[in-house]
Amino acid sequence: MILKTAKHTAKLTYKASYDTKHKREALEALNNIQKTTHYVLTKRTKSMIKEYAREILGSTRYAYWLYVYAAYNRNFVEGWIPDNYFGYVVAPRANKGIGRIANVKTLSRRILDCDLLPDKFYLIDGIFYDLEFNIVDPNDVRRVVNSVDKELYVKSDNSNQGKGVMRITKDNFDLQAILDIGDAVIQEPIIQSKWFNKIIEGSVATIRVTTAKGSDGEVQSKAAYLRVGRRDSQVVQSSTAIKVPIIDQIGTLGDFGVGPNWEQYPEHPDSGFAFAGQLIPNFPRAIAECERLHRKLPNFAIIGWDVSITEDGEVRIIEWNAGHPDIKFSEATTGPCFSDLGWEDMWKTQQ
Numbered sequence: 324m325i326l327k328t329a330k331h332t333a334k335l336t337y338k339a340s341y342d343t344k345h346k347r348e349a350l351e352a353l354n355n356i357q358k359t360t361h362y363v364l365t366k367r368t369k370s371m372i373k374e375y376a377r378e379i380l381g382s383t384r385y386a387y388w389l390y391v392y393a394a395y396n397r398n399f400v401e402g403w404i405p406d407n408y409f410g411y412v413v414a415p416r417a418n419k420g421i422g423r424i425a426n427v428k429t430l431s432r433r434i435l436d437c438d439l440l441p442d443k444f445y446l447i448d449g450i451f452y453d454l455e456f457n458i459v460d461p462n463d464v465r466r467v468v469n470s471v472d473k474e475l476y477v478k479s480d481n482s483n484q485g486k487g488v489m490r491i492t493k494d495n496f497d498l499q500a501i502l503d504i505g506d507a508v509i510q511e512p513i514i515q516s517k518w519f520n521k522i523i524e525g526s527v528a529t530i531r532v533t534t535a536k537g538s539d540g541e542v543q544s545k546a547a548y549l550r551v552g553r554r555d556s557q558v559v560q561s562s563t564a565i566k567v568p569i570i571d572q573i574g575t576l577g578d579f580g581v582g583p584n585w586e587q588y589p590e591h592p593d594s595g596f597a598f599a600g601q602l603i604p605n606f607p608r609a610i611a612e613c614e615r616l617h618r619k620l621p622n623f624a625i626i627g628w629d630v631s632i633t634e635d636g637e638v639r640i641i642e643w644n645a646g647h648p649d650i651k652f653s654e655a656t657t658g659p660c661f662s663d664l665g666w667e668d669m670w671k672t673q674q
Contacts, residue, residue, distance in 0.1 A: 349388045349391050350390075353391050359586045362394060362397050363394075379401075387407075395655040403662075404666055406650060421623075426481045426482075428482070429445045431508070439616075441513055442454060442510055445506075446477075446504070449502055469493040473512045477489040477508075478508050480508075513631045516604055523553065523596070525554070527558075527631050529559050529629045530548075530550075530603065530629070533660070542614050543614065546650070550566050554593040561583065565580040567580040568657050572607065572610060574603035576600065604632060605636040608632070608636060612638040613626075625648055626645050627648030629643070
């Protein structure tokens, strides 16, 4: 009885902390949108949204991200999924609590069973391995680094959003610094299509494709956006990146890129590249590959794929996310994206 009470208390404490965090983030985003667009949600609209959140999603705590979506669109649309509702109610059930396995980058190639990741070596418990998990001498890793023209990248397990990444070259190779990262994958550089360099050079642009499995088991792409870096960025990081919605299945960019504070840019702020109507080359191929890989993993109801497209039109998987794939940007810019999946009813049977 004591253990059961303790677990219940811990659950309530976590939920309160989770809701507080999301409320703060959502209200900050709302304030930024209203400040930059000069559009302010009326009290009447907010009241209507709160009532919708209570009736349809089970709690008014889910209203805050709906405020953000409505302010961005200057209109409220039924069917949107708030980010905290997704994280607290949907993701744990849809992906059965195993979504975090996607964060273990040293296992991704084995799990996905494909050669689309640019993996070269793995570092696990201080030991280097090749792609087949044969033990590799550290000097062999050094020789490979010395032999390549460009850099390699070390990405630690559980890293995301551009964090936890080390760039290594023959000039800065430091074995101890690599070992200090802990379990990690060492990847070859991705040479992206020159089209992306028109937007901004210096970092590999990331296409986020979100695929979801319906009640019939069919997997479809539900949303996508392009994430590009700023001037002098070697790695695209969420804290500084510009996100551009992809508005259809052929890869057409939306009218605006959106900064980390929800500010809108019709052009890239550093290069002047105009986003509206631009077409990403070979985008349908990226969609097809993401859907194909997801079909091999029916345990997951939703996966976020970060991919790149090379000059010859090949798709490369940078990483995948099945824990809490970002949905709020797509919901705000091209949503509702998931209104046919029945997620709004999940709270009614939540344990």
